[in-house]
Amino acid sequence: MHCVIQANSSQSRIENPLMEKQLQSEATEIMLVLEDTVEYLCREHVLSGEKVWVMVGALADAKLKEFPDE
Numbered sequence: 001m002h003c004v005i006q007a008n009s010s011q012s013r014i015e016n017p018l019m020e021k022q023l024q025s026e027a028t029e030i031m032l033v034l035e036d037t038v039e040y041l042c043r044e045h046v047l048s049g050e051k052v053w054v055m056v057g058a059l060a061d062a063k064l065k066e067f068p069d070e
Contacts, residue, residue: 038052 034056038049038056041047041052042049
């Protein structure tokens, strides 16, 4: 299977409809898990949603820096 992902600063383009559908499904699953986790943290630890989402974003940025550049 041939798949090309072109990235630029605003968005990525995937040149394979099956891969695009799979990535969309995976992204949806990740989003649902993150939303449930953030909701739990906010409720159990009395944190604001905005605060937790900012932390999630910052942690994601830090984690991505651990991966080697291609």
